[in-house]
Amino acid sequence: MKHRQPDPIGAGLEPGEAPGIAPHPSVVPKGSRVLLLNATFEPLAVVTAKRAVVLMLTGKAECVEAALDEAFHSENLTIPAPSVMRLSRYVRVPYRRAVPMTRAGVLRRDGRRCAYCSKRADTIDHVVPRSRGGQHSWENCVAACRACNSKKADRLIEELGWMLDFTPGAPSRTAGGVLVLAVEPLPAWEPWLGAAA
Ligand SMILES: [Zn+2]
Structure with a gap:
């Protein structure tokens, strides 16, 4: 069943509910x-x-x-x-409910720049790999290019001598x-x- 969000606009008005006003x-x-x-x-x-x-x-x-x-x-x-x-x-x-984490959301949050090399990102990376207990969360995911993503594999950034210059987090x-x-x-x-x- 679909739950409707409370209507933040407060207008309580759907197109069609206003006879004569709704445009064709x-x-x-x-x-x-x-x-x-x-x-x-x-x-x-x-x-x-x-x-x-x-x-x-x-x-x-x-x-x-x-x-x-x-x-x-x-x-x-x-x-x-x-x-x-x-x-x-x-x-x-x-x-306001929490923003669900999505791949597209992480890419947008990080401006589509790889968190490791600043090149164009087209994927996301788990900073602490999932195989090592990393969460699939806003705090543990960053935008990444494919090269960095595969180079990093299941290692920690400390093991590679890499650094993050920001702390990933859920959007406001x-x-x-x-x-x-x-x-x-x-x-x-x-x-x-x-x-x-
Ligand atoms: Zn990269």
């Missing part, structure tokens, strides 16, 4: 995602373009940054499609931290995510 599906660019900020500009969620339009049309959110070359059209209305939008009223977010539980790791951010979102991550 054909006019909403497919796959568009919109970064939703709290009234305080803290990143809050990523919503579908359809949801974004409903939030704008009902006055619950305003466009902060428009998406280039995209707009929503209805019979008598054209709205620039947002790429970043902001809630009109502040919403308290009481609780702030909305920015969660968002950066949960979805691939669009370039237009970067200024907003950076501040809170």
Whole structure:
């Protein structure tokens, strides 16, 4: 069974639940995602373009940054499609769950740079190898290139004379931290995510 997360937007509104306002599906660019900020500009969620339009049309959110070359059209209305939008009223977010560790998440956390040689990373490495009791966790995983990964094999970095110049850890539980790791951010979102991550 699917458990729905508590709706952090508080709008309690799904596209289609607002008769007469929801745009026709054909006019909403497919796959568009919109970064939703709290009234305080803290990143809050990523919503579908359809949801974004409903939030704008009902006055619950305003466009902060428009998406280039995209707009929503209805019979008598054209709205620039947002790429970043902001809630009109502040919403308290009481609780954030821990961010589950994923390979993609570790690569994003480490900026896709190998923790050992700084070259482009396309895999992850267990700092303390699993065969030697290392955990499959944010704290024990780093981005790595394939060369370092296979060179290191099941050894400890101390045994190789290697060093880590940062302490790996779980990303921040702030909305920015969660968002950066949960979805691939669009370039237009970067200024907003950076501040809170
Ligand atoms: Zn490397």
